[in-house]
Amino acid sequence: xxxxxxxxxxxxxxxxxxxxxxxxxxxxxxxxxxxxxxxxxxxxxxxxxxxxxxxxxxxxxxxxxxxxxxxxxxxxxxxxxxxxxxxxxxxxxxxxxxxxxxxxxxxxxxxxxxxxxxxxxxxxxxxxxxxxxxxxxxxxxxxxxxxxxxxxxxxxxxxxxxxxxxxxxxxxxxxxxxxxxxxxxxxxxxxxxxxxxxxxxxxxxxxxxxxxxxxxxxxxx
Numbered sequence: 001x002x003x004x005x006x007x008x009x010x011x012x013x014x015x016x017x018x019x020x021x022x023x024x025x026x027x028x029x030x031x032x033x034x035x036x037x038x039x040x041x042x043x044x045x046x047x048x049x050x051x052x053x054x055x056x057x058x059x060x061x062x063x064x065x066x067x068x069x070x071x072x073x074x075x076x077x078x079x080x081x082x083x084x085x086x087x088x089x090x091x092x093x094x095x096x097x098x099x100x101x102x103x104x105x106x107x108x109x110x111x112x113x114x115x116x117x118x119x120x121x122x123x124x125x126x127x128x129x130x131x132x133x134x135x136x137x138x139x140x141x142x143x144x145x146x147x148x149x150x151x152x153x154x155x156x157x158x159x160x161x162x163x164x165x166x167x168x169x170x171x172x173x174x175x176x177x178x179x180x181x182x183x184x185x186x187x188x189x190x191x192x193x194x195x196x197x198x199x200x201x202x203x204x205x206x207x208x209x210x211x212x213x214x215x216x217x218x219x220x221x
Contacts, residue, residue, distance in 0.1 A: 002142045003062035006052060008032075008042040010068055019090070028088060032065065032074060034095030042067065044091065053079070059130075060106040060140055065093065073137065075102065096137040103171065105130045106141055108178065112149030116181035122153040123185075128178045131159065132171040139167045146178055156180035 008030065019029040028046040033039040042065075052058075058076045065072045074093040081088055096102060107130045116122035131144060144164065146157060160174030 002056065002060070002140075003064055004052065004056060005064045005066065006044075006049070007066045008044055008068075011041045011043050014041050023087070023089070028091060030091040030093060032067070032072060032093040032095055034074075035097045035100060037095060040067075042093070046088065049091065050088065057107055057142075060104045060142070062096065062137060062140065063093065075104065075137070098138065099136065101134050101136050102140075103132060103134050104140060105132050107143045108146050109143045110146050110148055110179065112147055114148045114151040114181045116151055116153035116155065120153050121184045122181045123183075124148060124151075124179060125182055126179045128159075128172075128176065131162070133164075134169040134171055136167060139165065141165055141168065148179060148181075151179075151181045153181050153183050 011029075022029050022043060023046070026046050028044040028049055030042040030044050031039050032042055058079065061076075063074045063076060065074050072093075073096045075096060076091060077094045078090075078092040079088060080090040080092075094102070108128060110124070110126065114122065114124050117124055133141075135141075144162060146162065148157060151157060157178045157180075158174065159170060159172045159176045159178060162170065162178075164170060
């Protein structure tokens, strides 16, 4: 289980105007909620939080929040971003309770070189990059390995083939494809243009058929 520590400050005021002023001052509005507690508004340091996101896979990393001296073990449940600006607007934390399972997404790590790639020039197509699991917070894995070494061309690896740690329940369908080794793409050959040989006769033009003039059609009496 990956975990990091981070500091937060409780706040009492809320609302759109308050949140805007916080962001303008380099602070980030947030909230913590969870089992048996009322949602509590928080304030984070925006720059420090952005640095944190650069270093972790936040969907599966436990965040040990220090809220003005009061500890809380949490997961980041949502990071709200501006639709077109590079700006975080709000963060949601869920407090974790020991023994109470949670649903998280963990990354897949592909291990080895497929047989079909090494020996036949195939291509490994990675269809899934993470899976959804139900697990006790203390047992959240940092990632799940996918051993692709034995895959030949035309063979695939499915969710049901994963070897998961004890206590981890995968929520994706067992038959869902994680990756497949495809045959190498054939080069598209262009149709050659054949040049006419010197001295060759040009193709005859089609005969132009026109209607005869009315007077030419008349017969002499």
